[in-house]
Amino acid sequence: MGRTKLTQALLKNSNNPKLAWQLFKRIQSSPTNPSFLPSVPTIARILISAKMLPEIDHLHRLLLSSQPQQGSLSSLVSLVKLLAKSGFLDNAFSQFQSVRVKFPQNLPSICLYNVLFECCIKEGRSDHVLWLYKDMVTASVSPQTYTFNLLICGLCDLGHLEEARELFDKMSEKGCLPNEFTFGILVRGYCRFGLADKGLELLDEMKRFRFLPNRVVYNTLISSFCKEGKTDDAEKLVERMREDGLLPDVVTFNSRISALCRAGKILEASRIFRDMQIDEELGLPQPNVITYNLMLEGFSKQGMLQEAKTLVESMEKNGDLMNLESYNIWLLGLLRNGKLVEAHLVLKDMVNKGVAPNIYSYNIVMDGLCKNGMLSDARMVMGFIISSGLSPDTVTYSTLLHGYCRKGKLYEANNILHEMMRNGCFPNTYMCNILLHSLWKEGKISEAEELLQKMNEKGYGVDTVTCNIVIDGLCKSGKLDKAVEIANGMWTHGSAALGSLGNSFIGLVDDAHSSKRCVPDLVTYSIIISALCKAGRLDEAKKKFKEMMGKDLQPDSVVFDIFIHIFCKEGKISSAFRVLKDMEKRGCNKSLQTYNSLILGLGSKNQIFEIYGLMDEMREGGITPNVSTYNNIISCLCKSGKLQDTSSILDEMVQKGVNPNISSFKMLIEAFCKACDFGVAQELFEIALSICGHKEAFYSLMFNQLLVGGQLSEAKLVFEAALDRSFYLGGFLYKDLIEKLCQDEKLEEASEILHKMIKRGYKFDPASFMPVVDELGKRGHKHEADELAEKMMEMASDGREGDKIYPNARESIRRKGTKVGADDWHTIVHRDDGSGIALKALKRVQKGWGQRSVSHLQPHKNEFLDHWESGG
Template sequence: MGTTKLTQALLKNTKNPELAWQLFKRIQSSQSNPSVLSSVPTIARILIRSKMLPEIDQLHRLLLSSQPQQNSLRSLVSLVNLLAKSGFFDKAFSQFQSIRTNFPQNPPSICLYNVLFGCCIKERRSDCVLWLYKDMIFAGVSPTTYTFNLLICGLCDLGHLEDARELFDKMPEKGCLPNEYSFGILVRGYCRFGLANKGVELLDEMKRSRILPNRVVYNTLISSFCKEGGTDDAEKLVERMREDGLFPDVVTFNARISALCKAGKVLEASRIFRDMQIDEVLGLPRPNVITYNLMLEGFCKQGMLVEAKNLVESMEKNGDLMNLESYNIWLLGLLRNGKLVEAQLVLKDMVNKGVEPNIYSYNIVMDGLCKNGMLSDARMVMGFIMRSGLSPDTVTYSTLLHGYCRKGKLSEANDILNEMMRNGCVPNTYTCNILLHSLWKEGKILEAEELLQKMNEKGYGVDTVTCNIVIAGLCKSGKLEKAMEIANEMWTHGSAALGNLGNSFIGLVDDVSCSMKCTPDLVTYSIIISALCKAGRIDEAKKKFKEMMGKNVQPDAAIFDTFIHIFCKEGKISSAFRVLKDMEKNGCNKSIQTYNSLILGLGSKNQIFEIYGLVDEMRERGITPNVCTYNNIIRSLCKNGKIPDTMSILDDMLQMGINPNISSFRMLIEAFCKACDFGVVKELFEIALSICGHKEALYSLMFNELFAGGQLSEAKMVFEAAIDRSFHLGNFLYKDLIEKLCKDGKLEEASGILHKLIVKGYSFDPASFMPVVDDLGKKGDKHEVDELAEKMLEMASDGRVENKISRKAKESIHRKETKYGGDDWQTIVHRDDGSGIALKSLKRVQKGWGQGSIPSLQPQKNEILDYW
């Protein structure tokens, strides 16, 4: 069979690669005609497209044994070239090394080296780059300017800017002069790492080399300066462009607008956008659809929905400007700002205007609804997707799955997972991680381990996020040692470290090369360090921090905040400020959490003046204090006896539009009650109700504090208001109030409270009757004593002994033990305190009912507990 016919036969069997491969092998072995090798590119493409890697290795071996060697070498080089360009870098590189071993005297062309260099850089394989460069020099192959450009680009991508510059400077020594692309690559590298000034210096070098900068170089520099806040420098570069005969185009202006919007400087961007629309005198380019979309995205991200809506309306008037991408940006902006109803209306409006939403549009709306717990609405959107002819993708199902998991509805989440797989939508690692996180969160450890097993069996990749979920779950469930063990082993075994959880999936990851990529990251260390700090193991947390730095994992502000918080909590302020100093050295800015921790720590040391200094510094840096900040200040002032100053803090909060919470009012009310300033307490209570609403916690707080302060009349009024609102009485010291009223001779008021509780249908502790029954008995009011005793016995026999006083409520006023004891009302009834009126009344009522129908006052058998 001739070569042409063989190629045609192979092409006919492209869809049957096994048959094509068998045909090629048969012809190759039966014919010694070297022209058969010209069919190698065809069979190579067929095998590569079908990912038949073992057969590709066989083809490589066949070519090595073919004669003459010169022809086989060309075919081998062709095979390596195809493999590299098709993304099979490891295979291409190993076969290239084989060629160099078997044909050391026949160096390949610089073109092949360039292809391999490009693949190395794309795969970030610096070790392979070094090997190739040494081999190229050893083979005597001269690099070209394109080669140097590739290498400079790779070094810049890795952040090795000094090495890139050194290589750039050595180009003339190797007989290669930098071209405009060489300069452009280096300029982009400098700009990427915030060194735009060095990029400007390169502009001068370009002119000295008589190479004119192009618009791409200028646009890169302009964009970089805008991102760094150097608006003036950007404007100078625009003028310099004009001097060089390059008029700024719409790309130039879009780069400026994009950079300003990303930096949050939307107003500056909008001024440029406005000039583009109206200033034709200066010859500015007119904005295009990209410009409009950039501005729309900028407005949405900053929450400037009025401006965004106006822009959308102007874009809709000009139909060419409002495309599918524009609508998606608008949808995302609405949902990020909580405008769910408006987003759903936009989705319908799109359909009415003939702009068919794509799956991304629907996924945006699904995400917003699920994050706000509107799962039934999200289900409706899923129906719209089906009816529109689109198929929900992995993101759609994962979003819905996440929504159910966030609500703790794991059964429904599992149903979504099953539905997803039935509809042929394959879950990915992200999907499984969502479910895994929820299982750990709910404490379902065995189910979580079973899911890991299934992830391995189904071939879903176990990534660093998966490992972090497991580590966080172990820390939460108190298995800190196991969590640290897994984190340590991730450095050597990757995700296979999860196999040491003690279950059956020891071989969790089969592909070692894949698992090795799964190494601890910043989140891993954050979880471990936070857990160690919470456990009080500060020294171990410090060691983990040093280990992290040694592994070249750069810390963020959150990790520093963890240490600052624990030191401040323990009163080690000097240690906290040393951490703060290191934090700033590492380029991490102080956050609201940092300031809140420092204020808490300074308050514990009575350093009020320093606290106010920190608050001033916060405002200077544009950080607005939150309710936690103010609560820490209030706590410090109360602790240090500066109670009157707290009212000015409260006024400051309200003026800043920061609503105090119940914790704020708790501290204030307790402090002013302790200072016996009950006029301010009443005022605070009214403010608290207006801001926080009529909450049980506020009423119980006010009642208990007033009662402890001896304000019985006011305490009674608050308690009766609480009864009217049907609040739970567990945190109210109502028994103490009844006893105190009786003791003060206000029997009628005490009896009135009991009757009000009975009328409102409360189930409360029958021991509350005792002081009233005793006093009524002493007065000889036999009829009312019998009624109350009967009601008390009825409540006890029905098991309605609820609303017990909580320990917190008792401790809040440090009350002394009364003659009625604690909460065991039966002990109270059987007491021997000299009067015995209640006991006599109860026995009389029991005897009067007769037939032995009255349940015994002995503790009843609990069938549920006995069953368990």
């Protein structure tokens, strides 16, 4: 059989690689067989395509032992190239090394090195690149300009820009001159890492080599300058481009607009876009669909929905400009800004205009609905997907599963997993991590461990995120030492450090030598350091910080904030500011958390002037204070007795749309009551009710403060209002009220309160009857005293404890699952009249902080926080 016939026979059986291999071996071993070498590339491609690695190694050994050597060397080189290009780099390098040993006198061609360099760079195998380069130098193989271009490109991709520049400078020493591509690669590398100025310097060097920069180089630099906020430099480059005889094209302008939009400079991008539309006489290119989509995305991201809507309308007039991508961008913009109804209309409009939504369109809508807790609507969209002939993908199911997990509906989330597998769509590690995180969050530790076991059994890649979820869960469940043990073990054994938690025993699944090994990252250390600090183990936290630095993990503002917060909490302000200084040296920006911690610390030292300085700094830096910020300031002002200044703080909160919470009002009411300014305290009480709703906590606080301050009449009014709302009375000093009324000879009022509590079905402490019974006895009202005494004995015989103080009506409401109060502050401030009511109340208070009666208070349904501890 001739060589042509052998190759044809192999090609004919390429769909049956095992048969083709048997045929090749039989012909090769035949004594009458002419040279089989010409058929080696064909059989190699068949074996590589079928991933028959043992057979490929057999072929390699066969070629090493065959004659003539020169012919077999050519086939061996061909096999190495095919393996490298097919992604089998380790096999290619193993064979390349054996060829170098077998044929030391035959130097590999620069072409082979170039192929191997290119494949290594593509796969990100920098270790192979380094070895290969040393081997090339040892073999005295002269590199080509193309070789240098590959190496410079690889170094730039890895961020080793200095080494890339050194290699660029050495090209002439090796007898090679850079070409246009060399300059372009280096310019792109500088721009990619935010060093556009260095890229600009290369333009002058290009002229020294008599090269003119092309549009690609200019567009790269212009885009980078825009991204860095250097719009003036970008404009100069556009002019320089014209001077070099290159007219800026639509790609140039799109690069500028894209970079400006990404940087949030939408108005500058809009100006360029407008110029493109109207200045044809200046030779500016007309905007294309990409330009319109960039502007639409920019407007949407900045919340400029009116401008985006106007743009969409103009795009729709020209049908060529409004494509599926445009609709998806518009849908995403609407849902990001909470416009669910409008997004639904856009989806219907797409169908009416013949633009069929794809799965990405539906996934955008699904994501918006799930993030807003509208899971039943998301389920309906899932039905639309199926009815339209599309199949939900992993993203669709992940979105729905995440939505259920956010709501704590783990049973439904688990059903989603089963549903997607029934439909032939298998969950990935990301989905499993979502469910795993929710299980830990809900305290379902055994279920979380079971899920980990299943992830290993099913072959899902347990990644660093998975390990972090487990470590965080252990920290929050009080198993800090176990969490530290796992984090330490990850450096040696990767995900196997989870041990029995995931049934992943080190001997079986140790990923210590894997290229994608699970090792601790910045998040891991943040979790551990935070948990150690909270547990009071500050010295261990500091050691972990040093360990992290030793592992070449640079801390971010989150890690620094942990230490700043703990130092401020402990009153070690100077230590906190030392950490802050180190944080700024490392280029980490101060966050809202940083400022809140510092304000908390300064407040504990009563350093009000410094706090106001930090507030000014926050405003200048564009950081908006939150409720915790203001609460820390209010706390400081209250402790220092500067109560009049709190008025402006509360006013500023509402003006800026920051929601005052229960803690805000609690501090203020307590402070004014302590200062015996009960009129202002009652004004604040009314404002609190109008903003946060009628909370038991407000009533019990106001009542107790009035009672302790000797304001019996006002305290009685508040208590009666609480009774009218059937509040739980565990936090009310009602026994003291009854006793003090009796002491003040207001027996009728004390008796009235007792009868009202009995009438409303309250079960309260029987000892409350004693002052009234005694006083009635002293006054000779024996019959009334006996009736109350009998009621007291009846209550005592029921074994009712003093802390179980609630009316029967309340029990009934709870059994039925009815909420007392439905709205919250978020709803109030988003109503047309919400912030207006709050502002009017505040203005009234600021005019004099005058005292008002509480007897006319009406119910105002609201349920923002139920406990003082919840308020930041």
